[in-house]
Amino acid sequence: MRLSTRYLVPLIALFACSSPTTSTPAINSSAGPAGTSVSSPSSLPELAADPREPFLAKAVASLLSEDHLLQRKIDDQVSREAFPKYLEQLDGGKLFLLKEHVAALEADIDHLDDQIEAGDLVLARRGAALLAKRREVVAKVVADVLSKPFDFTKAETLETDAEKRTYAATEDELRDRWRAVLKLQVLERVEQLEELSDALAKKKPTDEDAPARPPEEIPPTFEGKEAKARKELAVRFETRFTRWKDMEPLEPAEMFLNAVASVYDPHTQYLAPAEKENFDIQISGTLEGIGAALGEEDHFIVVRELIPGGASWQQGKLEAGDLILAVAQQGEQPVDITDMPIDKVVKLIRGPKDTTVTLTVKKPDGRVETISIKRDVIKIEASYARGAVLNLGKGHEPMGYIYLPGFYGDTRGASKAPERNATDDVRKLLEVFQKRKLNGVIIDLRGNGGGLLGHARDITGLFIETGPVVQAHAADKKVEVLEDTDPGVAYNGQVVVMVDRFSASASEILAGALQDYQRAIIVGTGPTHGKGTVQALVDLDKLRANPQAASAADSLGVLKLTIQQYFRVDGESTQWRGVVPDVVLPDPASYVDSGERSLFHSIPWSSIAPQPYKVSKHSWTAAQLAEASKKRIDSQPVFKKVEAFSKALKARRDDTVVDLKRDDWVAERKRNKAELDTLDPKLSETKPRVEVTPLEESAAEKTAPKTAGDKNVKKRIDKWREELGRDPWVEESLLVLEDMKKLK
Incomplete structure (x- = not known):
């Protein structure tokens, strides 16, 4: 299949196309309940194949092999290089899969090339189904951990760089990792409440930069703040796990195909229909509302650049490289946007001129800050x-x-x-x-x-x-x-x-x-x-x-x-x-x-x-x-x-x-x-x-x-x-x- 220029001319019009109706494909599984041992690839659960998958896979395989700048054939070596990238997309934080799950998926490490050329993305369907089941397990763990107070007098540490971590060997080890991750998040939220209390004590209610949260909502004691932080975090995770169940039909294939495409170069990428608008946003370089160009980085939304003259540029605190953790409308509670699709994040950030949106961001040096920005039309x-x-x-x-x-x-x-x-x-x-x-x-x-x-x-x-x-x-x-x-x-x-x-x-x-x-x-x-x-x-x-x-x-x-x-x-x-x-x-x-x-x-x-x-x-x-x-x-x-x-x-x-x-x-x-x-x-x-x-x-x-x-x-x-x-x-x-x- 040689690439013809007739396929390149009308592409801008694609961004006006509607996405297919969102639905979660059925899971076919002969395995036991979620969280049980996995002994072989055949025991992995598997999603039903989308009818578009065969033609889609073969078309992408042909274009990569014949029309990419490198002219590189898809073979076992490509497969072996793509597999770690697929795992990274599936569970880059090493917070869901156990070593035994990775080992079961790894049985296909030499077969990604065979599957894409045959139009049968077995690994994609198995990986997506397994992740869905593992999320159900972890959702219960998170809810249970957040139901009890943390002991902040205990001396312990957490490795925050997922690349330096290994996959957990047991359910108990994974639970302990989640306990540490959640403990850090609660600690950060408690300190934010402490700082917010100090800010409220110093500012008048009419101050433009005064926090939106009324002072009576902040408990006076550490124990009260800790309980409040856990409760808010539990609600956010419950929302996140619910959102994850809403899977786009081609999402499993998209992860698989992009793992293979990434072996060719960082800019070659498959965009499923649901991602067309997201790409349009990124390629345009602007977002109405706060005047920032955003992108996706692992599980987060990152600020790529500020548009000169835009609201963020004028405000001066938001910077390129900041990770956006949460978005709050004026007078409302923050919405955790971790793992949220970029189009949904954009909808939260956009709003009428002269209204205020508050972003919780993580700076490149690790600091977490809350930044309020008055929306404006980019000049x-x-x-x-x-x-x-x-x-x-x-x-x-x-x-x-x-x-x-x-x-x-x-x-x-x-x-x-x-x-x-x-x-x-x-x-x-x-x-x-x-x-x-x-x-x-x-x-x-x-x-x-x-x-x-x-x-x-x-x-x-x-x-x-x-x-x-x-x-x-x-x-x-x-x-x-x-x-x-x-x-x-x-x-x-x-x-x-x-x-x-x-x-x-x-x-x-x-x-x-x-x-x-x-x-x-x-x-x-x-x-x-x-x-x-x-x-x-x-x-x-x-x-x-x-x-x-x-x-x-x-x-x-x-x-x-x-x-x-x-x-x-x-x-x-x-x-x-x-x-x-x-x-x-x-x-x-x-x-x-x-x-x-x-x-x-x-x-x-x-x-x-x-x-x-x-x-x-x-x-x-x-x-x-x-x-x-x-x-x-x-x-x-x-x-x-x-x-x-x-x-x-x-x-x-x-x-x-x-x-x-x-x-x-x-x-x-x-x-x-x-x-x-x-x-x-x-x-x-x-x-x-x-x-x-x-x-x-x-x-x-x-x-x-x-x-x-x-x-x-x-x-x-x-x-x-x-x-x-x-x-x-x-x-x-x-x-x-x-x-x-x-x-x-």
Whole structure:
């Protein structure tokens, strides 16, 4: 089955399809009651097969083998690599299955390839049925454990990292693990109630940030708070176990197929019909309500990024990397969202403008915080390129600055009024800088996750005369070259491009091209994200003999398939390695595992033949600039604090064993807080060192239609200006620009 472009064109329309009616497939089982011993695979319970399963499995198998970039056949080795991933999806926390259950499932470790090619996903049906039965067992354990007070005077610990745990050997061992897990959750909730009591005592009822919970609801004694925490937790778990019984028909197949797909690369993924809307949410990059892009990480919902100008961005406490544990509407109890589908989480978070939603989040360093956010409509103006003139003061000259949050553009077709696009906005800002005869400009791509490839090419063309910008090749090894054919140059001064580990995709194409042409110096906190692959969405219904006959109820879903890889003009890929900065600055997020390098089975770096291109003329060298920058960084107290703070957060993240004795837990928490408070560089409290003059009503902004939300734009610009003025990474980038001019 060769992939045809006719399957790729109409895929956006798929997101409007309805999901099939939710139902729980019947379980066929010859085994004993849930929780009894399992001696062989044949004794495992098994769900009835969904009628779509045979065609679905064979279609996915064919696409993976024939049309994926790697052209890798599904065989026993793929099966063996996929099985651990399947177990991780089934019970990654090691909180349901026993070792004997894993051993029984493991009998199929060499047969995943046979099952997918035969269209008979036996392991998927057995695993799902077994998990359903085990959840029934654990539900009773949880209810029983939470019915009795915990002993917080007992010295014991809990390993919180599931990867460091093994599957329990007995029911008693599993029960004890659950007891420890629940004990920690109750302890955390009790401390939250303690902090809430203190907050209520200090705040007036009219305070905007005052907690919604009335003070009379918080018991005055520790014993009362502990009982309340257990009761609330019991209700949440009861709800969660009930929700788990509501299984989508293709959910077992989805887990199985994605375990196999993950062996090919982290971005190839099967999306069942019920997940289409979820994917649409993630790929759009925005969520109305709080202005955050969310994703799924193991059993949790994680904040991927904040949308500039959105409610969360303005509020300032929610951050990328935060795990959302619970969501509460104004005046209501929190709803535990662990293991909740992302579409249901979105529905909880969304709401009318000016209403408040409260999120319980876990920070990357392990802290649990409660954050209240007033919902707002995301102002698209804040997602456009914005310019400013920066100056370090006396003895320095002004430089240009462009913040580019994404590579946006017109995707609505010729029949619609044209939208603003990144290339035109950046060009107009550069023309302002050129007219003012500014000798240097910073292009800030930090946090820029990419966007439209054409604009990465076109913005590169604003700095070079003509030439290739990026190469792409598919499994057939045919090379496609995207070139800048416009000889015009919008700006001819010195250029610094700022990047970080969250600069990805189109950002890496722009930064890599300007680095190859030696048209700019790349300044960053380390290698960029390293995503150098292209995915296509394959409508699996289109592969049927009679696709028109397919209804929403029996839809097969879509396969997100990696089909191409990008290469720089020098022949090197941005995949895995990313773009390595010429000048490296301390990384405030070095404790966070991110980027393609941290992902399971990411496609390795490779290279192809370079394209002919003409390097820009200059007298500086990257080595000279890096050496001068390092001398300044080593003498800057703020960067020393950034490094120390990041190391402390990493140490806390790596220390995954938690004390469950209350006195020890509280003491450790206070020590950690005191340490972080001491090391925190507190950039928001520092005096601005950079003079920032935003280009208000600049050429790029004059083309933007005015909206009713314009009065809030000034507020965001003011905040942006203040943060920019305190940004030591921007300050150092300005000094690098000055070095480039001196060496010219």
